Amino acid sequence: MSVEVRNLARRFTDDGPPAVADVSFTAPTGAITAVLGPSGAGKSTVLRIIAGLEEPDGGRVLLSGEDVTETSVQKRGVGFVFQGYALFGHLSVRENVVFGPRVRGVPRKKALALANELLHRVQLDGLGDRRPSELSGGQRQRVAFARALAVSPRVLLLDEPFGALDAGVRLELGEWLLRLHDETGLTTLLVTHDQPEAFALAGHVVVLLDGTVAQAGTPGELRAHPKGERLASFLRVVRRQPAAS
Amino acid sequence: MSGATRRHGVLPGFGPALSLASLYVGLVVVLPLAALALRATSLTGPDFVRIVTAPRALAAYKLSFGAAFLAALLNAVFGLLVAWVLARYRFRGRALLDAFVDFPFALPTAVAGLTLTALYSGQGWIGRFLEPHGLKVAFAPAGVVLALTFVGLPFVVRAVQPVLQDLDPELEEAAGVLGASRLQAFLRVVFPNLLPPLLTGFTLAFARALGEYGSIVFISGNLPMKTEIAPLLIVTKLEQFDEAGATAIAVVLLLASFALVFAANTLQRWTRRLAGASAMTASRGFRPAPTLLERPAVRRGLIAAAMAFLGLFVFLPLGSVFAQALRKGPAAYCAAITEPNALAAIRLTLLTAALVVPFHLVFGLATAWLVAKFRFRGKPLLVTLVDLPFAVSPVIGGLALVLLFGRRGLLGPFLAAHDWKVIYAVPGIVLATIFVTFPFVTREVLAVLEAQGNDEEEAALTLGAGGWQTFFRVTLPKVRWGLLYGVVLCNARAMGEFGAVSVVSGHIRGLTNTIPLHAEILYNEYDLAGAFAVASLLTFLALVTLGVRKLEEAREAAR
Numbered sequence: 001m002s003v004e005v006r007n008l009a010r011r012f013t014d015d016g017p018p019a020v021a022d023v024s025f026t027a028p029t030g031a032i033t034a035v036l037g038p039s040g041a042g043k044s045t046v047l048r049i050i051a052g053l054e055e056p057d058g059g060r061v062l063l064s065g066e067d068v069t070e071t072s073v074q075k076r077g078v079g080f081v082f083q084g085y086a087l088f089g090h091l092s093v094r095e096n097v098v099f100g101p102r103v104r105g106v107p108r109k110k111a112l113a114l115a116n117e118l119l120h121r122v123q124l125d126g127l128g129d130r131r132p133s134e135l136s137g138g139q140r141q142r143v144a145f146a147r148a149l150a151v152s153p154r155v156l157l158l159d160e161p162f163g164a165l166d167a168g169v170r171l172e173l174g175e176w177l178l179r180l181h182d183e184t185g186l187t188t189l190l191v192t193h194d195q196p197e198a199f200a201l202a203g204h205v206v207v208l209l210d211g212t213v214a215q216a217g218t219p220g221e222l223r224a225h226p227k228g229e230r231l232a233s234f235l236r237v238v239r240r241q242p243a244a245s
Numbered sequence: 246m247s248g249a250t251r252r253h254g255v256l257p258g259f260g261p262a263l264s265l266a267s268l269y270v271g272l273v274v275v276l277p278l279a280a281l282a283l284r285a286t287s288l289t290g291p292d293f294v295r296i297v298t299a300p301r302a303l304a305a306y307k308l309s310f311g312a313a314f315l316a317a318l319l320n321a322v323f324g325l326l327v328a329w330v331l332a333r334y335r336f337r338g339r340a341l342l343d344a345f346v347d348f349p350f351a352l353p354t355a356v357a358g359l360t361l362t363a364l365y366s367g368q369g370w371i372g373r374f375l376e377p378h379g380l381k382v383a384f385a386p387a388g389v390v391l392a393l394t395f396v397g398l399p400f401v402v403r404a405v406q407p408v409l410q411d412l413d414p415e416l417e418e419a420a421g422v423l424g425a426s427r428l429q430a431f432l433r434v435v436f437p438n439l440l441p442p443l444l445t446g447f448t449l450a451f452a453r454a455l456g457e458y459g460s461i462v463f464i465s466g467n468l469p470m471k472t473e474i475a476p477l478l479i480v481t482k483l484e485q486f487d488e489a490g491a492t493a494i495a496v497v498l499l500l501a502s503f504a505l506v507f508a509a510n511t512l513q514r515w516t517r518r519l520a521g522a523s524a525m526t527a528s529r530g531f532r533p534a535p536t537l538l539e540r541p542a543v544r545r546g547l548i549a550a551a552m553a554f555l556g557l558f559v560f561l562p563l564g565s566v567f568a569q570a571l572r573k574g575p576a577a578y579c580a581a582i583t584e585p586n587a588l589a590a591i592r593l594t595l596l597t598a599a600l601v602v603p604f605h606l607v608f609g610l611a612t613a614w615l616v617a618k619f620r621f622r623g624k625p626l627l628v629t630l631v632d633l634p635f636a637v638s639p640v641i642g643g644l645a646l647v648l649l650f651g652r653r654g655l656l657g658p659f660l661a662a663h664d665w666k667v668i669y670a671v672p673g674i675v676l677a678t679i680f681v682t683f684p685f686v687t688r689e690v691l692a693v694l695e696a697q698g699n700d701e702e703e704a705a706l707t708l709g710a711g712g713w714q715t716f717f718r719v720t721l722p723k724v725r726w727g728l729l730y731g732v733v734l735c736n737a738r739a740m741g742e743f744g745a746v747s748v749v750s751g752h753i754r755g756l757t758n759t760i761p762l763h764a765e766i767l768y769n770e771y772d773l774a775g776a777f778a779v780a781s782l783l784t785f786l787a788l789v790t791l792g793v794r795k796l797e798e799a800r801e802a803a804r
Contacts, residue, residue, distance in 0.1 A: 051707055052255065052707075053706070053707070073706045073707055074709045074711060075709075076707075078707060079707070080703075080707040082703070084700060086700030086703065086704040088701055088705075088722075088723075089723070090722040090723060091722075099708055099718070100708030100710075103705070103708060103709050103710040103711070103714045150708075151708050
């Protein structure tokens with residue numbers, strides 16, 4: 001399942017520059033692709049357009065070559081992990097995971113079994129009855145993953161998945177994400193402003209600057225041949241800074 | 246997936262919510278006020294000017310605007326003090342004080358008028374110490390200011406308190422490190438941040454006081470040229486069948502309310518901009534460096550002053566209601582609330598609430614959903630219209646209904662032809678109550694929705710939930726405590742409404758008297774114990790309302 005976007009454009013204000021000017025790239029099947037850029041570059045907007053949470057002013061979104069631009073968010077079949085997780089505060093951890101299958105008509109018993117299996121996979125056995133507010137940041141993050149995976153998504157979209165966590169936990173969860181990806185083989189799109197994180201996790205990196213694609217390629221290619229002054233300086237500046245958000 | 250969704254956002258339900266909200270605001274707010282405006286245009290310019298500049302009208306305006314301004318000013322000063330003490334200090338009794346700040350909001354204003362009059366009249370607990378020194382409060386302009394201060398008390402506190410709580414303590418620490426004294430840090434760092442909410446609270450208190458009627462009727466003595474406020478003059482003119490005169494007086498008040506609501510909304514946007522400008526806000530409460538706290542003596546003094554203010558304005562009137570109600574003993578109390586006319590009043594009050602509250606529940610939810618979740622043209626106007634009934638004098642609401650449904654009203658001939666009675670009958674009471682309780686459900690739900698953002702709804706959509714599923718399974722559980730408080734507050738205000746209901750009821754004992762109107766009749770017949778016995782029922786209701794509010798806060802904090 002590849003993800004392709006063609007000439008995406010979106011503006012939020014009538015004056016001033018658009019949030020997304022003209023973005024095209026392809027995220028290859030089964031790989032982790034990072035969308036990297038400074039804040040305000042339009043990364044999250046692109047991801048939200050792919051999920052169907054925003055509508056583009058122009059451009060197309062294709063999943064496995066199928067045009068889904070007009071498909072509603074409910075029918076796109078994407079898994080989305082929100083930056084602040086957006087866990088349902090009034091539901092237990094298990095009910096959060098069960099939510100997706102249930103609204104899609106999966107019988108409760110089957111949904112519960114699936115939820116328990118997923119909670120096991122994200123190493124949260126025994127925490128199913130807790131409220132999200134009773135979990136640590138890293139645990140909440142994994143609940144968000146389990147909830148997204150519960151609908152058997154075609155692609156996984158991660159919006160700054162480690163942005164709210166401290167450095168030690170980020171490292172640990174990064175390794176965990178790679179292992180999870182090896183197991184599921186899901187095409188994964190990851191938005192981040194953190195260059196080391198992008199280079200460490202993704203096999204393919206798309207760098208956004210000011211709402212356009214500055215360059216795309218493997219981490220090795222980007223490191224060796226950064227295209228243009230701005231991109232080089234962005235990559236260098238980020239490299240010099242610690243990985244805190 | 247047409248252009249419509251693109252403009253308004255991805256969440257479902259824009260169309261239905263817009264229809265419901267337009268219907269709601271259109272029928273309940275715009276239509277009556279349009280009837281008022283229409284009636285006003287039938288007056289010639291010179292006639293209008295003659296009515297609103299008559300000596301008696303000018304005296305009423307002077308008292309209304311002057312007393313409301315003074316009361317709002319008093320509330321600004323003491324509200325800031327109370328907000329500071331509640332936000333910054335931990336002391337025994339803090340939770341109780343915090344809960345009772347909202348008491349004047351939940352207590353029917355007629356009950357407030359009754360109890361303040363009893364306290365400050367010549368024989369009252371406080372009046373007996375003041376009058377020998379020539380200080381007349383009850384039945385004098387000072388009484389008007391006092392009652393208006395009471396009804397406006399929560400606004401400044403509730404506007405300032407959250408801003409103070411979210412203020413980044415590092416701001417004050419930085420000021421301290423740079424060498425500012427505690428007072429300097431307050432004046433130069435804290436106060437500028439508090440100015441917008443302080444002005445918002447002041448404006449709301451001013452608007453509320455300008456339209457207040459229920460409490461003033463009791464405490465002012467209602468002497469033309471001396472202690473007659475503008476809303477009372479409207480009622481007087483209406484009772485003399487001078488609808489044109491009542492309308493002209495009302496239009497001036499209405500324009501002032503419009504301006505004040507608009508100003509308050511603008512100020513609120515300013516507050517939000519300031520809050521957004523600070524890089525970080527402390528959500529876990531205020532914990533500055535210990536070296537930067539006030540000296541213990543200063544702190545104790547401030548706490549004592551806040552307690553004294555709330556004691557005088559909240560706890561004393563509250564105690565007085567029950568003391569007066571029981572002064573002839575429990576048997577007389579029971580007799581007063583079970584005699585046939587009282588029971589009829591209770592029944593009518595319950596019936597009214599049972600019709601009004603579900604109505605606001607459905608339409609208020611739809612309106613809050615619309616405003617919180619979608620961008621659309623005309624939104625600021627819609628929000629202003631939602632707030633308007635709160636700032637408009639209840640008397641003007643009642644007048645508008647008379648102009649619409651009364652015998653000589655716009656729909657009067659039509660109603661008469663079908664032998665339908667609205668004014669001086671139960672439907673009029675229900676409509677008047679719907680008008681005055683308009684904003685509560687919408688406002689409370691909207692506050693919760695706006696605080697929580699769209700993340701959870703969007704997550705539900707990505708998981709495949711449809712519009713109704715998202716609403717019932719995600720949004721409704723999320724807002725249920727806010728909704729509960731909105732409903733309970735709406736209920737308390739519906740049961741306690743005085744001004745608007747008074748205008749349309751006709752005061753037919755046993756038929757069109759609600760609990761507050763029944764209390765007024767007993768009071769006018771010098772049956773004080775009876776009046777207070779009936780009023781104590783509404784006071785209980787106010788206490789329950791405060792309890793639900795505390796419950797809601799506890800639930801929100803637990804999230």
